[in-house]
Amino acid sequence: MPDNIVLIGFMGSGKTTAGKILAASLGWSFVDTDAMIEEDAGLSIKEIFARYGEQYFRELEQAAVAQAAASRGAVIATGGGAVLSGDNVRRLREGNKVVWLQVRLETALQRAGVTGDRPLLQERRREEVAELFKRREPYYTFADVYIDTDGKDAAAVAGEIKEALKLWLASLK
């Protein structure tokens, strides 16, 4: 059994930030599919989208998810769109606990919109981003646990995840 904690959710929901804190507090390793892709390609996500397009990025993401899902006892932060692929969802669910970090669109944009390193949020009208946010929502609902992150800092979110998975974590020992 892989026994990983997999974090899913929209850009800016805090998967990377809360995931690192959670992994440190459990003494587990931390894996981030976006970081794996950047490392393997030697390019930033922004550069991959600009040079090769989203479809190529999704292929790299599929390989990164397969590699991450082969971990054991890790916290896995996924990219916001990793759940669009049925193959990815199957791999991420298998033997793991999946946690959806929920966020309101306004909060997500405040957190993630300004840095310029998320191509799907850049040079897009507000209505288009709102449409993407709405379109994405159903893809996250397969999670085992839902955590609302609005108004909570990343450490509080990590604490809530641990609390929600308390019995499952105890069963691993």
Ligand SMILES: Nc1ncnc2c1ncn2[C@@H]1O[C@H](COP(=O)(O)OP(=O)(O)OP(=O)(O)O)[C@@H](O)[C@H]1O
């Ligand atoms: N709970 C939180 N409260 C306030 N700010 C947060 C919180 N979680 C993350 N942030 C901040 O929001 C920004 C985006 O967070 P993060 O990169 O963790 O999101 P993500 O879900 O991993 O996004 P992506 O899907 O693009 O990888 C960062 O600057 C981070 O410091």
Ligand SMILES: O=C(O)C1=C[C@@H](O)[C@@H](O)[C@H](O)C1
């Ligand atoms: O939601 C998305 O489709 C994305 C989220 C980010 O984590 C990156 O994986 C990339 O910017 C695409």
Ligand SMILES: [Mg+2]
């Ligand atoms: Mg991230």
